[in-house]
Amino acid sequence: MSLRCVPWLVLGGVILALLAAFPLAASGYHLALGISVLYYTVLATAWALFSGPTRYISLATVAFFGIGAYTVAVVGEMLPWPLVLLTAAGVGTVIALIVGLSTLRLSGIYFVIFSFGLAELIRQLVTWYEVNIHKSVGRYIFLPITQEQIYWQLLALAVLVLLTGWLIGRSRLGLALRVIGEDETVARHVGIDTTWAKLALFAISAVFMTLTGAVMAPRWTYIDPSIAFNPMVSFQVVIMALLGGAGALFGPLLGVLPLVFLFEILSANFPNYFSILLGVVFIFVVYVLPHGVVGFLQKHWPKAKLAPFNATPAFVASAEPRGALLDVDAVSRNFGGLVAVDNMSFTIQPGEIVGLIGPNGSGKTTMLNLISGALVPSAGNIRFRGRDIAGKSPHTIARLGIARTFQLVRVLSSMTASENVIAGLAYRATPLWGAEAARHAAALLGKVGLADKAHLPADQLTYIDQKRLELARALALEPELLLLDEWLAGLNPTELGEGIALIQSLRDSGLTIIMVEHVMDAIRSLCGRCVVMNVGKKIADGPPATVLADPEVIRAYLGDSDA
């Protein structure tokens, strides 16, 4: 730990000690307010842990909070308190996993819809159970736990959730979630198992919410489903996290402090209009502070720019000379009645640059998508280094050593160039992290000519630089096979020359490349071989000069009369 941290640690310790001593001096009213601040802090921070980076809005906070409270109501008197908390955490995890597994595999909107009704669903189920099996709607909780003890437990939880968030933010998981939030397709293609990452974080966030419910339960001596599963709690948590800023660790805290006091005043003075006022405050936050207080501060007082990393260009792509690197065997893919790729077969030898060419709509990008795992073949086999990869998920294929760029550039726009490349380093087969990843990222950026732009957000780069960045990210995976989807398209003549030289240098370092391309000069100067597609089928395969003179190829490009 460096010396610079010491004052902060001391400051943190002093604040914590003061907060811990608060109940000794506070009146009942102030203690209650303190409890409110703490429990919303835990809930909002836990909410932002998951929803901040992934941008999946969870409307189900109270579902987990209520589960925690109900666990206490059911087993609170049977078990010692630590075991009660452990049980609550266990139940919360299981339910989070069930919800996550059924919805997080899919796009975000399903998750939002599901979470929207989850609290209501669990409330109905609990009510049904209580009425039909337990034979009474409510339960009494008589536990010898004082308000002070609740306060201290919540304080411990708050420290724990902030610490967890800090650790996740510095971990590979944290980066993975930010990449998912930016572009889930890219995330999969740099080797991130997106389902697992989302699921892990959702479960962590849910456990904190469940524990908060469990700790808070003894405050009520009587609970029933409508108390424990009050949708207002979910709503307040979302407002607080958004007001503060869900993107930063301490953001939610900035929202909790003013809003707890505001809600306190509102509910004391206008109890009947509380929901209306809450809605108005919420809409205000969405319109005026879309990125929260933290986003507002960052926009108006931007942090000093980070100095770029020192570049140490040293990059060697590994390539083992063996049999065919890639073997595409009778692969077809249809979309409904349309056959986009029809019985394609070809092999790629290590060290080759192969051009995949053909008129628009001939199925070239679909072919790349089949190799990179974005699409599953309807029939046929694809073997990479002798291993069958057809139908494997993109992140598995990426880790095996196939990297790609996209036809329409996909960079992680609000992350820096350096972070974009680190995303490629952190989840490959031999992952890099920390200082070493930063060094490697700098080297790769240097290689593609972006050494002095490492600290810029990707969306501030020019089109050619974004293309370079995408290439650096693909190279970060240390692939054996690189798939370039019209990487040279849209470049001006100077840039084109630079681009061709760059690809040439990759070939010289031993990388195998398949490039979909319309720029014939590039094909002629780079490719040793071309595979030509037309309406999904292979119509020619050989050296560029030969295939480009082939009558069938000319017919495919220009029509019958010119053949």
Next chain:
Amino acid sequence: MALLFDILLSGLILGGMYALIAIGLTLQYGVARIMNLSYGEFLIVAAFSAFFVYSGLAMSPLLGLIVILPLAFAVNWLVYQILLTPLVRRAKNRDMLEVDSILATFGLLFVVQGILLVMFGGQYYSYSYLSVPVDIFGSVVAWNRLLALLVALAIGFVVYLLLTRTRQGTAIRAVAVNPVSAELCGINIGKAAAFAFALGGAIVASGGVLISMFLTFNAAMGVVFTMKALIVVIMGGVGNIMGALVAGLLLGIAETAVARLVDPGLTLAVTFALFIIVLLVRPTGLFGRPAR
């Protein structure tokens, strides 16, 4: 056998309502790209309006439609223009608009619900209009339910004609498929989106009036209807009107079956179970069109 027919008939009536309100939502989400979480609140507002028309003015709630529908159209048009257009302008892409619209309408949900709670409290309301029993093949149904189904069918048919036979409808369908291309064809997508949003609002209002004729309702029930409409839309495939119809009927029958045979308290659980099954088996919805 009689029980089976009973379930089928009640399920069809309930399902017809679900299908109707889901068609409105699929217009709002599929065309205007607004994921409207306050959708169900407008249903409840319409239900209370119908209650007022019947109990306060002693008129048929169906006559009330003549005023309620244009009013709902106008209100929703204003909501889109005032509340949602800034978000549409601000959004860089569709995902951002989705997130922003979810948040904004989540706030609107609490505002509308709060106003309803202040005006009507939390208790349940109902009125008895045309609760004359009708015998259909041995099953007894109340006239009001049957009439609600018929009116729902008529409204659905008119909407279908509007979308497939008119210029404005064609524009709306074009925007649903591809807003960028639609704009290139000279369609004012802002106007089309506002119209679709308002039309969706009018449809859900008609659903509210019809539902109030035979179900009890209260100020807090909107969320459940939003939830069910969302699930029907996802099940049927976003933007797919026929899909919404089939999925709505399916949900109505499944719910009625569970309510009759197991326990009325578990209807939402059935909704969720169906939702999960569809997501696991056919993530693109029953009719194949991907959700995005």
